[in-house]
Amino acid sequence: MSELSIVWFRRDLRVADNPALTKAVEMGGVLPIYIYDETDTDQSAKGSANSVWLHQSLKSLNASLDGKLRFFNGDPEEILPRLASEVSAKHVFWNRFYTPHRVTVDEGIKSALQEMGVDAKSFNGSLLWEPWQVTKADGSPYKVFTPFYRKGCMNAQRPRATLPAPEQVDFAEVELASQTLDALQLVPNMPWTSEVMKGWTVGEAGARAAWGNFVDGGLDGYKKGRDFPSKAHVSRLSPHLAFGEVSPHQIWAALEHQTDSEDVAHFKSELAWREFSYYLLFHFDEFATQNFNAKFDRFQWRTDNEALLKWQQGQTGIPIVDAGMRELWQTGYMHNRVRMIVASFLTKNLMLDWRLGADWFENCLVDADRANNRASWQWVAGCGADAAPYFRIFNPVTQSEKFDAAGDYIRQYVPEISDLPDKYLAKPFEAPSNILRQVGIQLGRDYPQPLVDLKKSRSRALDAFAALKEATES
Numbered sequence: 001m002s003e004l005s006i007v008w009f010r011r012d013l014r015v016a017d018n019p020a021l022t023k024a025v026e027m028g029g030v031l032p033i034y035i036y037d038e039t040d041t042d043q044s045a046k047g048s049a050n051s052v053w054l055h056q057s058l059k060s061l062n063a064s065l066d067g068k069l070r071f072f073n074g075d076p077e078e079i080l081p082r083l084a085s086e087v088s089a090k091h092v093f094w095n096r097f098y099t100p101h102r103v104t105v106d107e108g109i110k111s112a113l114q115e116m117g118v119d120a121k122s123f124n125g126s127l128l129w130e131p132w133q134v135t136k137a138d139g140s141p142y143k144v145f146t147p148f149y150r151k152g153c154m155n156a157q158r159p160r161a162t163l164p165a166p167e168q169v170d171f172a173e174v175e176l177a178s179q180t181l182d183a184l185q186l187v188p189n190m191p192w193t194s195e196v197m198k199g200w201t202v203g204e205a206g207a208r209a210a211w212g213n214f215v216d217g218g219l220d221g222y223k224k225g226r227d228f229p230s231k232a233h234v235s236r237l238s239p240h241l242a243f244g245e246v247s248p249h250q251i252w253a254a255l256e257h258q259t260d261s262e263d264v265a266h267f268k269s270e271l272a273w274r275e276f277s278y279y280l281l282f283h284f285d286e287f288a289t290q291n292f293n294a295k296f297d298r299f300q301w302r303t304d305n306e307a308l309l310k311w312q313q314g315q316t317g318i319p320i321v322d323a324g325m326r327e328l329w330q331t332g333y334m335h336n337r338v339r340m341i342v343a344s345f346l347t348k349n350l351m352l353d354w355r356l357g358a359d360w361f362e363n364c365l366v367d368a369d370r371a372n373n374r375a376s377w378q379w380v381a382g383c384g385a386d387a388a389p390y391f392r393i394f395n396p397v398t399q400s401e402k403f404d405a406a407g408d409y410i411r412q413y414v415p416e417i418s419d420l421p422d423k424y425l426a427k428p429f430e431a432p433s434n435i436l437r438q439v440g441i442q443l444g445r446d447y448p449q450p451l452v453d454l455k456k457s458r459s460r461a462l463d464a465f466a467a468l469k470e471a472t473e474s
Ligand SMILES: Cc1cc2nc3c(=O)[nH]c(=O)nc-3n(C[C@H](O)[C@H](O)[C@H](O)COP(=O)(O)OP(=O)(O)OC[C@H]3O[C@@H](n4cnc5c(N)ncnc54)[C@H](O)[C@@H]3O)c2cc1C
Pocket: 226, 233, 234, 235, 236, 237, 238, 239, 241, 242, 270, 271, 273, 274, 275, 277, 334, 335, 336, 337, 339, 340, 343, 361, 365, 367, 368, 369, 370, 372, 373, 374, 376, 377, 380
C-alpha cells in the first residue's frame, strides 16, 4: 500500500546514498521539502558564500527531484507537524545532524510527530561512524585524534554500504502552500556573489566531477602534495561534503576500489578528521563557542579592530597571509596549509581571539562547516582537543619558502609584488631598497609594511602563553 512520506532535506542535498529518501521511496508517495530556518546557527547557511552555495545546491537538488522540492521558511518544530497533518503524512524521514542543540530539537520534533501517530525516523547520512558508536573502553569519548581513529573507528562497525539513487520516485501530488526558492532570498545582492562561484560546479554532479578530477590527477601523491597550495593535490570536495552533495560513505567506498597506498590511507585519515570534528561537537556541548581547554578562558586576547580588518582584507604586509585571505575572498576557499598559516598569524602573532577568525571564515568559505571550522580553529589556537601545542607558532616566511618556494601562490593572489625576485617574495620587508626600486615597489604605498614584527609578536605570544600556564598551574 502506498503511504505518503515527507522527506526533510537538510545538509544532505543529494539523491544518491540518501537513506531518508530511499526509505520514503520504499514506502510509496514522496513529498520532499526544505525548511530554511535562519535561527539555526548549526546547519543553516549563515555566511554570504555559504548562502550562495546553498541556493545553487537547492536548485540542483530540485532539478534532480523533477522540480518537486517544496520550500519553507521558518521553524521546523512548528512547520513539520503542521505539514504532516495537512497532507496526512504517514511518515517523516530525515538524515541526522549531530550538534547537541540540533539533536535536542530533532528529538522534540520526533516525539511531537510520534504523538500525532506519524512514524518519524532519522538516518545516518553524513558520518562514517556515529559519535556514540566510538568510545573508549570505559565508555567516555576520545579527546585525541589518533586513538579515536586507529582504535575507536577501526574497531567500530564498518561504514554502512552506499545506496543507489532511486530509479523512480513517486512524488505525492498535494495541495500545499509553499514558497519559491528565490523567496528564501539566500543570494546577497552584490556582484561578489557571482564572482566567488566562478570556479565551482555546485550540486551532486559537481561533487562527482570534483572526485573524478581528484582521482585522475590528485590522489596519487596526495600525502606530500597536499601541503603545497599551488599544486592540484587536494580534492576540493569540502563544500560538496559540507552540503551533503556527496556522502563520506560514497567517497570511502570509492577509496576501497583504489589500490592501497600511503596516499589513499592519508586521504582516509583526513576524512576521519572530519569525523573527529563532528564527534567533538556532539560530545562536548559548548565546543563551537567555548575553549575546549578551559584554561584558555583566562588568556588575554588583544582587542585590535584595525588589525582584524587588515587580516580580513589581506593587507597585513605578510604575503602568504595576504594571499590566503584574498584566495578566501575571491574563491570562497583556502588551501588547508594556508588556513593553518593565517589562523596561526591571527591567534598568535596578532593575539586575536580564534572566534573572530572562525566567524570570518564562516562568512566567506563556501565550505563553511561548523564542526570542521570550529575544531580547526581551536586546534591552531592551541585551546582545542588534541591541539597544536601553544608554542607551535608558524613562521609565515619559512612556511612560504617551504611550501610555495617558486612563489606561484603568492604571485597569483598578491600580484602587486609579483616582480620581486623569489628570494624576497615571502618577505618584501627584507628586500634591499635598490631591489625594491628596480621593480618599482614602495612598501607602504604599493604593498603594506608588515602589520607586526614577526619575531617580536612571536615572543609576545610565547610570553602570554607562558603567563597563562603559570597562572593556571599555580
Ligand atoms: C583554521 C581552519 C579552518 C577550517 N575550516 C573548515 C571549514 O569551515 N570547513 C571544512 O570543511 N574544513 C575546514 N578546515 C579543514 C580543511 O582545511 C578543509 O577541509 C580542506 O582544506 C578542504 O579542502 P579539500 O576538500 O580540498 O581537502 P582534502 O585534503 O581533499 O580533504 C578531503 C576532505 O577531508 C576533510 N578534511 C580535510 N582536512 C581536514 C581537517 N583538517 N579537519 C577536518 N576535516 C578535514 C574535508 O571534509 C575535506 O573536504 C579548516 C582548517 C583550518 C586550519
